[in-house]
Amino acid sequence: MTLADQPPAAALVFQTLLQHGPMSRAEIGRRTGLTPGAVTKVATPLMTDGWINEVGRPTAARTNGRPATLIAVRAERALFAGVKVTGEELIGVLADLTARPLSSRRVSLGSRDVGSVVLAIARLVDELRAAAGLEGADSLHGVGVTISGDVDSQLGMVQYTPFLNWRRVPLAELVESAVGTPTVIENDVRALTVAEQWFGAGAGLSTFALVTVGAGIGAGLSIGGRVVSGAHGVAGEVGHLPVSGVERVCTCGNTGCVEAVASTHAITEQARQATGDPGLTMDEAVRLAHTGDPAVRAVFAHAGHAVGLALACVANLIGPERIIISGEGVASYDLFADHIRQTFVDHAFGAAVDCDLVVRPLPFEEWARGGAAVAAQRVFVPAR
Ligand SMILES: [Zn+2]
Known part of the structure; x- marks a missing residue:
C-alpha cells in the first residue's frame, strides 16, 4: 500500500504530525477531531509501514497520571530534493521527511531554454544524492521544484515565469520524466511560506x-x-x-x-x-x-x-x-x-x-528547502 492509497484520516494524522511535531494520541485526536479509536485505527498501518513510530515519554505529557506515549514522523523514512530555479542558477537541497537538509549545492544555468534547465535539474538532483551518499532511484521519494511567477501546482504547469520568459511549461511532468521521481512544482515564495510555517518564523x-x-x-x-x-x-x-x-x-x-x-x-x-x-x-x-x-x-x-x-x-x-x-x-x-x-x-x-x-535574510538554500517541504507535504496526494 502506498501513502496515496491511505484513507483521508491517515493523511490528516500524518500531516498534523509532520507540521506540529511529536504528540500523544490524545493530542492528535484534539487537533484532528478524530476519536481515539479512529486515531489508533489509522496510526497502526502507518506504523507498520514505517512512516511513524512511538518515541520517548516526556514527563510533561501525561494522561490519567501515566506518561503518554508520543507519536512522531520517522524523518529517515523518505528523502526529498528541493530545487529553486532563478534566472541565473539552480539551488538544490536534499532533505529528509521533516525537511532537515542533508546536502546542498548550487549550479549556474548555461541556458534558459526549458530542455536545458530540465536536464540541469536532473543532474543537480543526481549530485545531491551522490553528495548524501545515496544510490539508486528508490532512495528518493519526491522532488519539489520552485520558481517565481504564475505557477499552477495542481496542474504541474508554469503558466508564466518572467525571469526565464517561459509560458505554459508542464514543468512537473518534464522533471518527473528526467529524474524518474514524482515531482511537484510550486511558486517559490509560496514554498518558502510553507517552510516558514512549518519550521521558521511563522x-x-x-x-x-x-x-x-x-x-x-x-x-x-x-x-x-x-x-x-x-x-x-x-x-x-x-x-x-x-x-x-x-x-x-x-x-x-x-x-x-x-x-x-x-x-x-x-x-x-x-x-x-x-x-x-x-x-x-x-x-x-x-x-x-x-x-x-x-x-x-x-x-x-x-x-x-x-x-x-x-x-x-x-x-x-x-x-x-x-x-x-x-x-x-x-x-x-x-x-x-x-x-x-x-x-x-x-x-x-x-x-x-x-x-x-x-x-529575515533567508539564503536561497532555505527557499530550496521550501521545495523539499512542499514535496514532503504532498506525500499523500495521489499522482496527477
Ligand atoms: Zn506590475
Whole structure:
C-alpha cells in the first residue's frame, strides 16, 4: 500500500504530525477531531509501514497520571530534493521527511531554454544524492521544484515565469520524466511560506504573511493555518498592487506597481537616472546611498514608501499576526527600513498596526528547502 492509497484520516494524522511535531494520541485526536479509536485505527498501518513510530515519554505529557506515549514522523523514512530555479542558477537541497537538509549545492544555468534547465535539474538532483551518499532511484521519494511567477501546482504547469520568459511549461511532468521521481512544482515564495510555517518564523502562527523584496516582489499568505493559492493561483502578488504613482512602467506592462519602483532592477534604473550614470550597478547605488548621496537616498526612500504601502495593504486585508520581510533586497534593508515602517504605521488601519514586522535574510538554500517541504507535504496526494 502506498501513502496515496491511505484513507483521508491517515493523511490528516500524518500531516498534523509532520507540521506540529511529536504528540500523544490524545493530542492528535484534539487537533484532528478524530476519536481515539479512529486515531489508533489509522496510526497502526502507518506504523507498520514505517512512516511513524512511538518515541520517548516526556514527563510533561501525561494522561490519567501515566506518561503518554508520543507519536512522531520517522524523518529517515523518505528523502526529498528541493530545487529553486532563478534566472541565473539552480539551488538544490536534499532533505529528509521533516525537511532537515542533508546536502546542498548550487549550479549556474548555461541556458534558459526549458530542455536545458530540465536536464540541469536532473543532474543537480543526481549530485545531491551522490553528495548524501545515496544510490539508486528508490532512495528518493519526491522532488519539489520552485520558481517565481504564475505557477499552477495542481496542474504541474508554469503558466508564466518572467525571469526565464517561459509560458505554459508542464514543468512537473518534464522533471518527473528526467529524474524518474514524482515531482511537484510550486511558486517559490509560496514554498518558502510553507517552510516558514512549518519550521521558521511563522511556526505556531495562524495567520501570517511573508513578503519578499528583490528581483521581484511577492508574498505568501498563510490564513487560518493554510498557505493559500487563491482561485486562480496568483494570491499574494503584492508586487503588482497599484500604489506607486504613474511615472514608471512595470514588467507586467502596467503603471503604479510596487515592483515598478522597488524591485532591484527598478531601484538600479532610478539610481542611474538620478546620478546620470548609465552603467551604475545596484551595489554601487547601495554604496552611494550609504555615503549620503541625496538623489540615490531619495530613490531608496521612494522604494521603501511603496513597500510600506504594500505591507499596510496586506495587514489591512488579512490581519496577520506577523509579516516576515525577506528576499535579496533585505541586504540593503537599512536604506529603506525607516520609510517602510513609517508608511506602514501611517496606513495600517486600527489594530492592524499591531502586526509584528520581522526582517529575515533567508539564503536561497532555505527557499530550496521550501521545495523539499512542499514535496514532503504532498506525500499523500495521489499522482496527477
Ligand atoms: Zn506590475
